[in-house]
Amino acid sequence: MTEQQSIWVFIEHTDGQVADVSLELTGKARDLAGQLGYEVVGLLCGHGVEEMARDVIRHGADRVLLADHPELAYYRTLPYARVAITEARRRRPEIFLVGGTPNGRDFAPRVASALRCGLTADCTDLQIGDYYLRRQDATFRNLLYQIRPAFGGNLVATIVNPTTRPQMATVREGVMRMPAADASRTGVVEAVTPEFEPGDFALEVLSRQVRHATVKLKDAPVIVSGGAGITSAEEFALLRDLANLLGGEVGASRAAVDAGLIGREFQVGQTGTTVRPRLYIAAGISGAIQHRAGMDQSSKIIAINTDPNAPMFQVAHYRIVGDAAEVVPMIIEALRERSMDQRAAE
Amino acid sequence: MTDSRPIDSVVLAKQVPDTHNITGDAMTKDGTMNRNALSAIFNPEDLNALEMAVQIRERHGGTVTVITMGPPKAAGILREALWRGADRVILLTDRRFAGADTLATSLVLQKAIEKIGRYDLVLAGRQAIDGDTAQVGPQTAEKLGIPQITYAEAVLEIADGRITAQRALDSGTEIVRCEMPCLLTVVGSANTPRPPSVRRQIAGKLAATPGEYAALRAKWPEFETDAALEAHLDAHGLRIPVWTADDIGASAEAIGLAGSPTQVHKINFVVLESTESKTVPPTPEAIAAMVAELVHEYIVG
């Protein structure tokens, strides 16, 4: 048992690979721990996963708590939560970060509820700072600032958990930058023995059908996204044509996803994926803060919108006031002509 | 082989601002939202949870009870729930519930479900559109001490005290079997919620909480006193019960703002610093010039 204060990261993995988001959070935890003099601890549950512990250390962890057990081979809520709850009660981490993945969003609230601690979903930034609580006339030092867009427009809220521990937060993939692996980093791999209770096995997985991720939005050099201004499947197909021509991917706002124009895995933004492509084309997207949070670090942004006052225009490098259904074909046409000219020149 | 035993379900629902239909009026000039201009709706995925519960009842018998924690006007979605097939609805409302984060909310839901007593399944939407947190379902399950099946897309079988369900994950699907009672969070792809039934709408037109009696009597002057109205509602099973913190035995320090470990430290207005930008007219020539510039800057290959 350590006396040292710690920041924990829940380490997810599939097919023997640590999830990117877990390594991104390990890197962020390293930054925060550096400011505080804390230890970074990865919580790794699985079976035959010791090799992954090294990877977590290379990305910034000082210690990996390794629960290796056949019952932990695949993620299941109760056995995984049991390990986290038992160890967190014993070791009292200050901060506990979890990836905003389907499993992470299943795990984190279960654990937070058991520990009776605060949990903030889908943070877009994490910082350290102080908080004055008037009710108790007390200042809490070095709290985790959990920053996320607030409902209600161009607003960002800073959430704190002054009195409960750990301070828990989920963060989506791509929000934090992937740290460079440092092969010379050393750390401790500490085995922990799961202390299951009979009720932990109330759920059994009968079968799993894995569909390999077809979209890797995060890695696309160019993204052409459509929003509520795109109203038909045919119009959306134009965006796909443009994305193909540019060697990129299509993306979408939540409104376009909700309208059924495209799958949820294409959603860009606070509760979708955060992207930083070379070029981001936003067609018929107003530019709500939750959407911008996931794309405003793109190198170049083209906004196409019929409304000259759309907030998206304020973050765009190229502003095209017009109907996306007309403008997108013009871009396609211009690209086709260029490639024809090029071929003619060769 | 299916169970002949009836299944009692409790559905958790939330009234949310309709973020899908934000009209021009709802956005002020500085980019904040005028909440009052947004209409309040039944959270979409909670409708999927209700539909799943109603389908289970149609197959196995049993009951569907819908509960919501919210302000008095949240009674609106409970009426809608009755019209869409719920047998019974309960409004959890109390000033002291206000300002609750997901943890404090789940405590109120736990206490209410325990007061209801007998249940086989608790169903909730995966997440609410005003927060997208997806936390209240799992937190309620943990407090009840029951397992959870998140992202449920289909119920395949209910037999021998266990439910078999299909889960929709980003990475594919999973079929799980779980002991009941358990809690399901339901995704939008699970089903198409049935519209409110006209028959039920007519029968349940007057469904109301005691707080709504005055407004109701203004429309229906034949009820001369609240007592007369209440007697009528009770006779037809139309009184929407209201449970307060005291009714469910929730202590003041565990609910609302006081029971919420997360606190809002500050809210900042985001000032958009306009980037250096070019206005490109929507003409083929101007767009070709833009493309040429992007090629020149190696943005486009």
Ligand SMILES: Cc1cc2nc3c(=O)[nH]c(=O)nc-3n(C[C@H](O)[C@H](O)[C@H](O)COP(=O)(O)OP(=O)(O)OC[C@H]3O[C@@H](n4cnc5c(N)ncnc54)[C@H](O)[C@@H]3O)c2cc1C
């Ligand atoms: C908790 C929470 C999380 C959220 N997470 C996300 C997220 O991750 N990602 C996300 O995108 N949103 C998210 N949202 C929703 C977000 O607040 C906005 O509602 C959403 O981004 C709006 O999508 P939109 O811009 O496509 O639609 P709208 O805001 O309706 O905008 C449509 C735009 O299209 C323009 N338009 C109309 N016709 C045309 C045309 N013919 N040609 C060109 N332009 C046209 C209109 O002028 C308008 O600007 C979240 C909201 C909440 C509350």
